[in-house]
Amino acid sequence: MADHQTHETDLLVIGAGPTGLFATYYAGFRGLRVAIVDSLPELGGQITAMYPEKMILDVAGFPSVKGRDLVEGLVAQAATADPAYFLDRTAMTLQEDDDGVTVGLDDGTDIRTKAVLVTAGIGKFSPRPLPAGEGWLGRGLEFFVPSFAPYAGKDVVIVGGGDSAFDWALHLEPVAKSVTLVHRRDAFRAHERTVQAVKATSVDIVTRAQVSAIHGNGTVESVDITVDGEVTTRPAQAVVAALGFVADLGPLQKWGIEVEKRHIVVDSSMRTNLPRVFAAGDVTEYPGKVRLIAVGFGEAATAVNNAAVVVDPTAHVFPGHSSEGS
Secondary structure, eight states: OOTTOEEEEEEEEEOOSHHHHHHHHHHHHTTOOEEEEESSSSTTHHHHHHOTTSEEOOBTTBSSEEHHHHHHHHHHHHHTTOOEEEESOOEEEEEEETTEEEEEETTSOEEEEEEEEEOOTTOEEEEOOOGGGTTOBTTTEESOOSOSGGGTTOEEEEEOOSHHHHHHHHHHTTTSSEEEEEOSSSSOOSOHHHHHHHHTSSOEEEOSEEEEEEEOSSSOOEEEEEETTEEEEEEOSEEEEOOOEEEEOGGGGGTTOOEETTEEEOOTTOBOSSTTEEEOSTTEEOTTOOOOHHHHHHHHHHHHHHHHHHHOTTSOSOOOOGGGOO
8 A cells, every 4th residue: 555545434442352343334234434443463352362262151052152253243243334444554643623533544545534432442562571481472472363273183282371271281181292381380370261271281381491492403392391400401493482462552552542541531431531532442541441342343333323423423322223224
């Protein structure tokens, strides 16, 4: 796309995770032109990047749904709005005037819009590095496990004690030759049910330990694990560094939006302190806030309905139900 291109729309959605995708659909239902921007190259936000194979249990109407399948349905639903997608771009600047807002992207594109909906989740996230892993990324070391097949028959070492580490250990155990989970403490941040499920498998959990070195000729072949100063070497053709990630709202924090503990403060209509800017999903903060995908869907509908009145002051906040037909 050429630099300094200007795209015009009614609503710009910033963040293409579940909340942003549902908001995109709903904007189309309201008859709004909609554009969606995300710093990741693919739709689906954290789900696509981090746990597409994970079963999600708390979305209404789905007793159990794989992350990848949920995203696929949301993408198909959002497509009905015929949105303009701006992926692998970051929203950098926001300028308001009497008629709308101009958002500048990092590739030079300007998006001229009447309202903005921020559905940025935890913001732009980058994995916490494994000190011993420097130079090994893509050569046997990964931060995410988007599919399990590449690990078939391999000795896998997972570093971390959170939900991702244990989820991946549980899913890789039947596929891999062996799975070792290394954590620096005795206590784990992961959900207790998942911890117990992993303990019931052949996964070897090594605590008060760290991966202190990685060895190999071109690709990973073994790792050194240090426990209380003693080093043991284990075969490993794959290392997963599940040490969490550093997330921030990036340039959004310079827009003058009221932020509290890295979350955007909204009222009950999902308005921020900026008149044409709304927010929904995990990025929002208000008394009693619960961070679930299911909550994000509801907030998306609330935000879009209230933004519709900003786009067209003659519109009603609530247009009726989508099931009522035209």
